[in-house]
Amino acid sequence: xxxxxxxxxxxxxxxxxxxxxxxxxxxxxxxxxxxxxxxxxxxxxxxxxxxxxxxxxxxxxxxxxxxxxxxxxxxxxxxxxxxxxxxxxxxxxxxxxxxxxxxxxxxxxxxxxxxxxxxxxxxxxxxxxxxxxxxxxxxxxxxxxxxxxxxxxxxxxxxxxxxxxxxxxxxxxxxxxxxxxxxxxxxxxxxxxxxxxxxxxxxxxxxxxxxxxxxxxxxxxxxxxxxxxxxxxxxxxxxxxxxxxxxxxxxxxxxxxxxxxxxxxxxxxxxxxxxxxxxxxxxxxxxxxxxxxxxxxxxxxxxxxxxxxxxxxxxxxxxxxxxxxxxxxxxxxxxxxxxxxxxxxxxxxxxxxxxxxxxxxxxxx
Amino acid sequence: xxxxxxxxxxxxxxxxxxxxxxxxxxxxxxxxxxxxxxxxxxxxxxxxxxxxxxxxxxxxxxxxxxxxxxxxxxxxxxxxxxxxxxxxxxxxxxxxxxxxxxxxxxxxxxxxxxxxxxxxxxxxxxxxxxxxxxxx
Numbered sequence: 001x002x003x004x005x006x007x008x009x010x011x012x013x014x015x016x017x018x019x020x021x022x023x024x025x026x027x028x029x030x031x032x033x034x035x036x037x038x039x040x041x042x043x044x045x046x047x048x049x050x051x052x053x054x055x056x057x058x059x060x061x062x063x064x065x066x067x068x069x070x071x072x073x074x075x076x077x078x079x080x081x082x083x084x085x086x087x088x089x090x091x092x093x094x095x096x097x098x099x100x101x102x103x104x105x106x107x108x109x110x111x112x113x114x115x116x117x118x119x120x121x122x123x124x125x126x127x128x129x130x131x132x133x134x135x136x137x138x139x140x141x142x143x144x145x146x147x148x149x150x151x152x153x154x155x156x157x158x159x160x161x162x163x164x165x166x167x168x169x170x171x172x173x174x175x176x177x178x179x180x181x182x183x184x185x186x187x188x189x190x191x192x193x194x195x196x197x198x199x200x201x202x203x204x205x206x207x208x209x210x211x212x213x214x215x216x217x218x219x220x221x222x223x224x225x226x227x228x229x230x231x232x233x234x235x236x237x238x239x240x241x242x243x244x245x246x247x248x249x250x251x252x253x254x255x256x257x258x259x260x261x262x263x264x265x266x267x268x269x270x271x272x273x274x275x276x277x278x279x280x281x282x283x284x285x286x287x288x289x290x291x292x293x294x295x296x297x298x299x300x301x302x303x304x305x306x307x308x309x310x311x312x313x314x315x316x317x318x319x320x321x322x323x324x325x326x327x328x329x330x331x332x333x334x335x336x337x338x339x340x341x342x343x344x345x346x347x348x349x350x351x352x353x354x355x356x357x358x359x360x361x362x363x364x365x
Numbered sequence: 366x367x368x369x370x371x372x373x374x375x376x377x378x379x380x381x382x383x384x385x386x387x388x389x390x391x392x393x394x395x396x397x398x399x400x401x402x403x404x405x406x407x408x409x410x411x412x413x414x415x416x417x418x419x420x421x422x423x424x425x426x427x428x429x430x431x432x433x434x435x436x437x438x439x440x441x442x443x444x445x446x447x448x449x450x451x452x453x454x455x456x457x458x459x460x461x462x463x464x465x466x467x468x469x470x471x472x473x474x475x476x477x478x479x480x481x482x483x484x485x486x487x488x489x490x491x492x493x494x495x496x497x498x499x500x501x
Contacts, residue, residue: 049417050417053417053418054400054418054419054420055403055417055418055420055438056419056420056440058439058440059420059440082400082418085398085399085400085420086400087399087400087401087402087418088399088400088423089402090401090402090404090415091401091402091404091419092404093404093405093406093413094404094405094406094416096405096406096409097409097410100480100483100484101484102483102486102487103487103490110494111494115491115492116491116492117487117490117491117492118490118491118492119487119490120490139486139489140486141482141488141489142485142488142489142491143485143488144481144484144485144487144488145488146484151409153409153410165406165408165409165410165411165412166407166411166412167411168406168411168412169412173404173413173414174415175402175415176415177415187407187412188407188412188413188415189414191405191407191414192414192416192417195405195414195415195417196417229367230403230419230438232401232436234423234434236425236434237434241366241367241370241436242366242367242370242371243370243421243436243438244370244371244437244438245371245438246403246419246438248405248416252408252409269408271407271408271409273405273409273416275403275416275417
């Protein structure tokens with residue numbers, strides 16, 4: 001129960017003035033520009049775009065600054081901004097096979113067409129804090145052969161050992177921002193929910209499947225990071241045009257499947273796709289995507305990561321924040337009623353104890 | 366249109382300033398900002414799903430009876446309008462060669478060079494495996 005309460009305006013104003021002051025930091029130092037955040041904290045920007053479910057580097061950088069670096073608050077700001085804009089149309093699905101590769105690795109094949117390309121990675125760094133960072137010279141270059149970089153999943157599919165993806169059924173693509181999530185949720189909605197899900201939540205769930213809660217034995221078939229063209233078909237033109245590029249990270253996680261009466265033993269794959277360079281997110285997403293296939297594959301659903309309602313209803317950090325943080329809003333009246341109820345229960349308990357509880361005496365006899 | 370969509374707003378304005386002046390145009394729609402829903406495919410090649418939205422700017426103009434359109438990621442409304450005007454002007458065979466040379470060609474070349482540089486940087490990080498010969 002909520003009751004309107006007046007008062008507190010002056011306190012709120014003062015609190016916000018202090019917040020603005022704290023956000024700004026030492027006024028003797030220059031203020032961070034959105035360009036600096038987009039350029040130097042680019043992975044924070046990627047995460048905010050992903051979880052804010054809106055690709056716009058400049059807006060994400062502004063949101064990070066306004067949120068004092070609180071990335072969930074920043075994602076919230078981006079979602080709120082997104083709600084002020086009309087949706088013109090849906091783009092054509094990204095062709096990640098034609099991605100302009102910055103990074104591409106496979107843990108299942110050492111030598112493969114297109115090679116193992118490390119790209120700008122934290123892997124193999126020493127994780128020692130550099131207290132005096134040196135200037136970063138231009139990275140080395142080597143002549144690129146321009147050869148095609150085929151998907152690893154296609155290599156296994158040639159042998160018939162990889163389950164193929166169900167072909168596109170055509171028709172409207174379900175959208176959880178426009179309609180409630182049904183259960184069991186179709187794969188398209190599961191992937192949409194995971195794509196905007198909290199990286200930490202998905203990471204924990206993905207980790208749980210590796211530790212025995214869901215019986216997964218995953219291999220990274222392929223991770224690729226790079227730019228994909230975004231194409232739309234505006235009705236006024238009637239043909240497809242490219243409107244820019246987005247950097248995305250894709251992960252194909254290969255898993256064994258024992259087979260069933262109708263399906264031969266084969267590999268299956270979990271899929272992860274995230275805006276920006278977001279390897280941990282894409283890997284965690286692919287683990288959870290595979291775990292959520294349990295029901296479709298006729299596997300026993302025993303672990304949290306395999307439970308669609310558990311995963312999909314709790315993965316959105318903006319929603320989760322709303323419900324957890326609403327607890328700090330005034331619940332004065334609610335609490336008064338709880339308090340009165342507890343006082344009366346306690347009084348009865350004290351009285352019965354003093355009199356010697358007849359029910360308990362009977363039970364003892 | 367793809368080249369214009371990928372051009373930085375400031376670069377585009379600077380190239381246009383140095384190019385033959387565009388004829389006057391009238392706005393038909395926008396410039397306005399909105400969203401497009403980005404999509405992926407399950408497994409990379411399966412059924413489409415919604416990945417999340419992206420901001421987009423679009424504009425339509427009319428110039429001497431020709432209609433120009435522009436769509437570009439981001440919210441640069443000025444760049445969207447200039448691109449739509451250019452799209453209209455480029456349909457005029459008398460204007461096209463000079464504008465192609467002054468605006469489109471340099472943009473396309475810069476974009477090609479940037480792609481090639483990224484590809485060369487990636488190639489430099491490609492692992493070259495070698496096998497240690499066994500001692501006998």
